[in-house]
Amino acid sequence: MDAHGASSRAARVCLVSGEAGIGKTRLLREFASRLDDRVRVLTGECLELGAEGLPYAPFLAVIRQLIREHGVAAITRTLPGDGPYALASWLPAIGEPLSGVDAELGRIRLFGEVLALLEGLATQRPLVLVLEDLHWADPSSRALLGFLAGSLTAPDVLIVGSFRSTDVEGAHPLCELVIRLTRDPAVTSISLRRLSVHEVGRQLAAIHNREPDPHRITQVYQRSDGNPLFVEALSTAEPGDPVPLRSLLLSGVDDLSEAAGLVLRHAAVAGNQVGHRLLSAVLPLADTEAESAIRALADRHLLVITEDGYRFRHALIRDAVYERLLPGERIRLHRGFAETLRDHPDAVPAERLPAELAAHWHAAENVEEALAHAWRAARVAATAYAYDEQQRMLELVLDLWPRAKDPAARLGVDRDAVVELAATACVHSGDFTRGDELVSALLEPAVDDPDGAGDPERVAALLELRGVLRNRHNTSGLPDIEAALALLPSDEPTRLRGRLLAALAHTRISVRDLAEVREPATEAVRIARLHDDPGTLAKALAALGVAEGLETGVDAAEPVFAEATELTQRLGDHPTLMSISQWHGNVLVNGGQFRKAATAIRRGIAAAERLGLIHSRGPALSISLGFALEQLGDWPEAAKVYRDGLSWTAAPLYRIGLLRGLGGIAIATGELDEAQLLATEIDALVDAANTAPTWRVEQATYRFRLAMAREEHDEAETIMRRLLDDFAVVSNSTSGWYVLSLAADLRSRRSSADAGWRRELLALAEPLTIPGRFEAAHRAGFLAAVDHEDPSGWRSAATLWRELEAPHQLGWCLVGLAEALRASGQAAEAIRARGQAADSPPRASGQAADALLRTSGQATDALLRTSGQASDAPLRTSGQAADALLRGRGQAADVPLRARGQASDAPLREAATIAAKLGARPLAERVARLAAQVGIAVGEAPQANPGPGRGLTAREVDVLRLLAKGLSNRQIAGELFISVSTAGVHVSRILAKLEVASRGEAAALAHREQWFG
Template sequence: MSLTAATGSWQDWVMQMTASSTHMIGRDAEAQALLASFADATESKPQAVIIGGEAGLGKTRLLEEFLATVSSQARIITGQCVDLGSLAPPYTPLTGVLRSLAAQIGLEAVMDFAGPGRNALALLLPEAAAEIDALPTANRVLEAVSTVFERACESQPLVVVVEDLHWADDATLAVLRFILRAFNGGKFLLVTTYRSDDIHRGHPLRDFLTESERGRHAKVINLGRLTKDQVRGQVEAITGQDAGYELVENVFARSEGIPFFVEELLGLGDCDAAGKLPSTLTDLLLARYERLDDQVQYFLRVLAAGGVCVPHTQALAAYDRSVEEFETSARAAQRGNLIAFEGNSYTFRHALVREAIHADLLPGERTRFHTRYAQALETADLGHHDAVEIAYHWHATHAQEKTFKASIVAVVEAERSYAYSTAARMGERALELWDLVQDAEASAGMPRYALMARTASAHNQAGNGERSLAMIRLAAAEPNVGGTELARLLAAQARYLGFNAQLGSAALLMRALELTPRGSDDVLRATLLNHLAARYLLEARLSESITVASEALELTTVTGDRMEQSIASNLRGSSRVLAGDVDGWGEDLALAQDLAQGNIDALMRFRINYSDSLHQLGRYDESIRIAEDGIRQARELGVERTTGAILSSNAVEPLFARGDWTAARALLERNLSLSPPSSFLAYLLRSRIWSTLWSGDTDSAESIFRQWQQLLGELARVEMQSRLALVMLSAELAWIRGDLASAWQEVSFLSSKEFRPLPGLDLPLMAVAARILAASRNAGDPVATDAETSLREILHRDSFWPTYPAWLALFDAELGGETGCGTDPALWRQAGDLGAVLPAHLRSYICLRRGQAEHGAGNRADAIAALREAVKGAKKLGAGMVVTLAKDFADRTGLNLAGPSTRPNTAEPTAREAQVLALVAEGLSNKQIGAQLFISAKTVSVHVSSVMRKFDVSSRTEAVNYARNKNNPQL
């Protein structure tokens, strides 16, 4: 009987009958978890749910049931990842999601939702015909998609669905990762699915899943296989009849508890006899397919070459038979429960079936079908023209020339849409084919070294540092490359070394400059000079940085390149101030700001360097203002959460220094959540560790430090500012845990050959070194006798710095007194008088140390007053370390920091208590007092405690002093 008959065949009826059970079996807990996340989302608590499991476990069924439940309460938009091996087209599922939204509210409304990022959104929606934004950063895409979702969930809950995440490209994962971090509010739920058995070691989704599981609002649902009882329930739900013992045993054994296989087995008819069932998984997956007529099988083979979900126009173009046969076959395949119709596309009911059919293609069929798909895509309109997909189909046909050309186009398209991982992989594919095609250079439109350089750049942008360096070295080693072209390659290699915290950038840039003498290419030479000046600045080679930046400024003034001119002036000014020109450096920065107008990149660089210099000069308010100006502009441009995050990180330290710890912590955590570049991440992590330490949570600070010590150390190798900051952080961690030997070893870097002065960072480190030296002396630990002399020599080099007097006063106080341990109260009072320009936590610390010195000098009242001031100031900041140190000292010395009692104290000691107190005043112990009064030491302790309670004091000494002040006649 033909499947095209109106009534259909018996097998057709069976397959429709066994499509699925009327209700889900064994997924109640998972369904409730999804609904709970949706409930949280409706209360403006953004949620993400990631559903994982082996192929065939029912991820899509669970999702469909959930969506059906919430469809009346939320807007649902969906996207599907496509299976093109390791070369998934960039942003495909996100394009699908946005088109799904556009179908509901209109394309123009979607573009309006993007606000300032509408041009970047055009990369994902070419049908919008908007002008592509030329800003060379992927941040705009991240911001644009996030902003659209944010706006779309304002009026009603929004559920965004992305299926089959195991096929997602890196660019898509980057957007989803950003959304998971950046969303702080809104009625938003993201639901994704992935096939866990496809996530091998090294799969790009692994890191995404690990990171997502740590998220505050992310939930992972892992589906398991069904039990035998659950399989019985599924069989009975599908057949509508009680399931016999043999049937259940047989189906359970063959399906291994995978719901999809249960359905497929039941679709075969008689399942009672084990011998009648397919012997392999492939046989099972093809069983339904093989029962269909030949023409339907042919249709499915053509469709399988197109992927899991194939647009009608593409499928029809690849089909070489009549339209009538195409449509008839499509309907039969749908009735046979092998495909479904979704909009204008055909979707295989399960990816496993598509994979099995595709693997069963004959070599000739594979070539013909993929060729037709490639040709159909090449002639498609702009919205459906994807070079990566075209390259995939040509590659499947082994057409090397066409694969090569399509791969080159794919590199360009992926770069334009900031899908750098895809660009890198397509570049490598083209390079593999270079020697196999005719006149590759003409076909590519570039020499091989240029393609290598582009591929290296894509690897670098994608965060694959080692691969980018390996590729750019190969490019520089290509024969027949020299002059300015080689200079560009060396400059790129220098940049990648810097990005990956490796040494050697300066030497490469020097060699590149030798290849670019004056008059050869002055625009390139100016850029190289700026790169070298920036590297010298980071390495604290300040005089060299000033010289090189001056040449760049001179050259750019002639060429008229305002951006590079602004950068040169910026670098020279930033170097001049650190080198001692604290009066004239502002001229360069003012010029840099003026030249940067209209150029976002130059303006952001100006604000970053200027705000940092102001912070080191102790001008915290100005530093914060400059950074906040940049943040506001980033907000206007729609890049507040990306480009703006870099400037936000620059505001964190001056906020801490000014004393706005609450604002600093909020900004710090916000920026850490946005996955900044590794260098900015290191800066933020240092601030987080430091603030955690000074907040009093030493254990957490140590834990975070150990976790990120390698990253901090890598950056410290190539940046002097990071080296000094890491030394200070390591020293303070060792100091607070009492490991003075390790702490001293850290600060001894100041006298090493590698040390280069940067006064804004040297001076705080000098103060820490003095603190450790004083503590070591007090503990009797051996320290070199000339240690203080050496430190003072280094300290004197920074005498030109505006905040030097305050740091010198703190240094002197730490090492003051007869023993050099910080015991001179006058020096601490002087440090406090000058401490207004010091970071806020040190003002409370100075009060603590003054209190300790006053107590040592016998000034009890002054000690209490200073310690109370330290505690009050530290509590206001949140500097719990100072609070703990102050209270511990007070407890050890019997100082009452609580202040006089506010309740009237009318209770008088009894006669016996007065006797006990008198003997306490003589310095006797409880045991000695008990012997004199013929009572036990325990009874003495009870009397002493009673007196302390009546006098509202915290120690025996205070009780005696209180009684004397009351003119007790017995004392």
């Protein structure tokens, strides 16, 4: 609808089509509400009895609206001549009706007067004429619409007509008009489609002003088929509640023939779809009678004929029919389906048979049969990776359990085993909260009476399961895993102990306690091999691969991951396979192999979608993939990946990581207001989620980066001080070198900083290892920042980041190199000046500078020797740099001023190119400032965004785009995965920057300037 705003200067027609409930009326209302106040909107609705009732019904409604609001004179002033008028035949209040002309001429006069009225009104102010429900339009109204569409020439007139596409098919009288109109280039069409599952989630979020549960989204999507009206009806209804729209949906049912009604009721009992063989077998009708009834239902658009059966046009139509059934009738029909399936098991696909039998026997109130078939259906679902279905069937078993006769004997398991299995299904379905509830109920006896709780191994196994569930939810599962291990003798290498040790290693990876992973993983591998336990071995190897990768390097991790992958594939252990995909990708990232990491993680995401694990594993994989893409400089794709991850989960742990990824991109592109808003959301999630300390390290580094970008150095210093005071946690999270590089950058920029900061940072760095190229690059950046006026350190760091294909990090190193070259040139110039003023060379000052730089170089050299990397480290000592710098006035001391500029030229130009390509505004601005100081032209900094300008950030452009589509703050928040308050802040800033007073003015400006096409 945006393309047809009132600012348009050409008359046109827009046809809006879609099925019932798709949102046509809502769209037209929203469109009208956003128009400028000076636009006149007239609305006429066609009546359902229009084909045989009042002619010109929608236009008559428009004339009445005009008279009611502005009087008869407002109409007659726009009509040609002094009357009489053909329009008076509609409403005598207009004057004497036209007489003495034949019907055809009278019709021509009438149509001409309506045309003149619309064009005359449009000369006063822009006009939008809305005609709703054209599928019910009478023949005269259709003819008048066709005339107006072909005759309107005046500017500032828009006719918008809506019709139900499912009704306008075949011989429907509106079909011909629609076909004819759409051939006219001045007529455009908008066909509204059903919502995707993602869009259903956004609608639910807007309705409830909060993020809905992903499983609830799926449930509503399946029942509503993506119809917005039905989504809204279901949004407040509990599963199984009568649908509020029943009377609307049943409007075409009441006058069906007895046979058609019988078929419809049987189809409703079958579900949303039913195969022809099953329906034929269960119906008490002859084939010809059944076929005639089905054809009548299809003609009324109640049923749709499919390749092998029939389905309801909407799931809610089926629900409405089903809810009308009498209790006894419903039981009888379900029993009939169950018996038919029992006698004809080939009437449905084999994999569906247990679930269908369970559902029908349950509805028929046969508890024993329902219990048995629900148990079988759960097993079938598990083999098909349908974990949501497995959980649902097990919940049905638990619901039936108290009413069944000796259910344990019938199924061969006790109730606790079923509860545990249901909780395990929750791990894979992503319903962590429900899983926690189930296991906690089993653990209540142990909590109430630890000494009398029974078998410690049983309690330990339940604690393990709850620990896994809690760890997935918010990383709070470590105490449960440790408590489980404490229940077992440490000197007995049992299978359960091996499994728990593997779980402990996995949990420590999740909470970023990575320095403590190797020991439990190694012991778990030993115990698993001892007992020939391939399941535990695969999990333990996956964790050990992480330890090898982070402590030794990618080459050491590869064979470990390969063995773990082979085992999981052979065992069909899909969740562990997902963990391997993620962790292998992380290890590859740490090894600097970002492209290979992205490829590996993408395979994991594809597998998660295929295996039905996308809600439980997709978000974590998205965090890892987004990070790899960030390093490669593919920020638009990384942002898309993060947003996809947000659409899959409401779990706070994952949302923190995904929002932090988006925030990091915002900082890098200079969208600091957006980054601040995201920081506020992240802080709230971290505080509420009880996250592990290592996750708070990442929160703190994000806050530090934001403070530095805002040049709030005091705030950055406070954050960094806390990080350095708790450096043991930092180093355990593998963020040691990264945090030290941030600290060195901050301290080197603060001229008033304590001169002892170098010693403090070097002391903290001494015990850190350098297992991979990513860490090595961060270490090189740290050392370069420590000796920030030494170009050799920056050259080494730049070389490493270049090899890793990490353009943003490379760009900042090139800036550091240019600044160091400038500083070196200034020092040399000072020495040369002193040399010209004295007869002797500046030996004393040179020796002092040499000694100072050599001291720093020795510290660096000692650090490299400690890490075991001194022999092959790419860095040259600062002492060597000092030698080159101070080797006499004829060399470094005589470097002219112009040479300094030339030395800085290449790195600055390359950094400028990188910044422009990435859209990294802070980097570009830093380059521009330095280039101006040394007299180098490197071009202008990139604009903050490619959108409408006017100071809008990239995120504000995104918000404006949605605002221009008529979305509310809640809807905008849902689309962009931000809070409603954040969306409101963005809108307020947009209005201020565009210097407009309302959302409507902002939208109109966007359309007028064609910012979004």
